[in-house]
Amino acid sequence: MDAKALGLLILAHLVTDTTTGALPAFLPILKQLHALSYAQAGALIMVMNLTSSVIQPLFGDLTDRLSLRWLVPVGVAVSGLSFGLIGICPNYLALMAVVVFSGLGVASFHPEAFKGVLGSAGSRKVVGVSWFMVGGNAGLALGPVMIMAFYAWGGMNGTLLFAIPGVAVAGLILAYWRHLTHKNGKQTREKAQAERKPLRGRLKPLAILMGAVTLRAWVHTGIAAFIPFYYVSVLHGDAVTGGSLLTVFLTAGVVGTVVGAPLAEKVGPKRFFVVSIAIITPLMVWLQVLQPGLWLYIVLALVGAVLLSTWSVVIVMGQQLLPDRAGTVSGMLVGFAMGLGGIGATLMGVVADHWGVATVMQIVTVLPLLSAVVALFIPAGNRDYAKAAQA
Numbered sequence: 267m268d269a270k271a272l273g274l275l276i277l278a279h280l281v282t283d284t285t286t287g288a289l290p291a292f293l294p295i296l297k298q299l300h301a302l303s304y305a306q307a308g309a310l311i312m313v314m315n316l317t318s319s320v321i322q323p324l325f326g327d328l329t330d331r332l333s334l335r336w337l338v339p340v341g342v343a344v345s346g347l348s349f350g351l352i353g354i355c356p357n358y359l360a361l362m363a364v365v366v367f368s369g370l371g372v373a374s375f376h377p378e379a380f381k382g383v384l385g386s387a388g389s390r391k392v393v394g395v396s397w398f399m400v401g402g403n404a405g406l407a408l409g410p411v412m413i414m415a416f417y418a419w420g421g422m423n424g425t426l427l428f429a430i431p432g433v434a435v436a437g438l439i440l441a442y443w444r445h446l447t448h449k450n451g452k453q454t455r456e457k458a459q460a461e462r463k464p465l466r467g468r469l470k471p472l473a474i475l476m477g478a479v480t481l482r483a484w485v486h487t488g489i490a491a492f493i494p495f496y497y498v499s500v501l502h503g504d505a506v507t508g509g510s511l512l513t514v515f516l517t518a519g520v521v522g523t524v525v526g527a528p529l530a531e532k533v534g535p536k537r538f539f540v541v542s543i544a545i546i547t548p549l550m551v552w553l554q555v556l557q558p559g560l561w562l563y564i565v566l567a568l569v570g571a572v573l574l575s576t577w578s579v580v581i582v583m584g585q586q587l588l589p590d591r592a593g594t595v596s597g598m599l600v601g602f603a604m605g606l607g608g609i610g611a612t613l614m615g616v617v618a619d620h621w622g623v624a625t626v627m628q629i630v631t632v633l634p635l636l637s638a639v640v641a642l643f644i645p646a647g648n649r650d651y652a653k654a655a656q657a
């Protein structure tokens with residue numbers, strides 16, 4: 267395992283994903299400043315997810331075919347530079363534009379970075395992927411802290427500070443560029459292309475996995491986008507504290523990712539995913555009977571830890587299914603499914619406008635059970651994937 271290369275990619279993942287985590291926490295402020303409806307606020311989440319996630323399979327397929335390693339530093343820099351402008355946007359159209367460019371930076375970074383992780387992790391690919399996901403989850407958790415701290419310090423102009431981490435990490439990557447490019451050199455790329463197999467026989471299990479992951483993504487984006495609104499409109503709290511709830515949810519997800527990987531190895535990825543995602547429903551029921559206080563934070567932390575513990579498991583299952591298309595499958599699972607989750611956030615915004623945020627939380631409570639049911643039909647174990655690949 268190349269610890270230096272892997273550590274740099276984890277750091278880059280952390281910095282890139284801070285923008286994704288920061289947007290939901292900043293929505294209540296943007297909503298008030300620009301007089302947005304819940305549907306318009308949810309549409310910003312949708313656009314961020316569409317541009318940062320849905321098109322990731324396209325970038326993934328390109329990186330499986332071409333040498334596009336330069337997308338790693340460019341993606342980090344573009345994501346931070348674009349999102350830094352969100353505080354000085356004069357209108358809703360400008361907000362949409364900066365969200366689009368920031369999302370494109372995120373989308374271009376992930377597939378090539380995942381391939382870099384696989385090359386740097388050596389024989390310990392599960393461990394490498396898990397820690398790479400920890401970096402992303404840590405970035406999602408730090409995003410709300412950063413955006414609210416920058417806002418408290420400099421007002422709306424304070425969001426410009428978001429550009430600094432992205433540019434700095436992009437510079438570190440370029441300084442280490444020769445070593446990183448050596449890890450995924452021409453011979454490795456040609457070997458991967460030579461081993462590409464037809465998708466026939468693997469589309470059905472892939473579709474089932476995508477369905478379960480999409481429903482899981484709706485749960486994740488529903489909580490991330492609306493827990494601040496829930497705290498403000500239903501529990502009558504303030505926006506800054508609502509942002510801290512999101513930080514607790516995402517920070518607990520970092521812990522869940524670390525703890526979940528070894529547990530999944532013991533009980534099996536499929537069983538771990540089904541049980542974990544099903545547990546979310548009773549936890550959400552518990553959450554909605556609580557008032558502001560310590561227990562609200564504790565239960566939300568449990569939800570975040572259990573929900574986000576399934577991320578590395580999903581990636582490993584996808585790579586088992588499509589080992590010859592590492593960039594594509596990472597783009598589809600991390601990207602496309604999360605992008606569809608953004609569409610769910612927009613629909614939930616419409617629900618919130620008509621029936622209130624409390625109704626949205628009730629919908630989010632039911633969705634984990636649907637995801638668990640779909641996941642029951644995923645072929646389990648390497649033997650099933652191997653048979654599919656030989657079909």
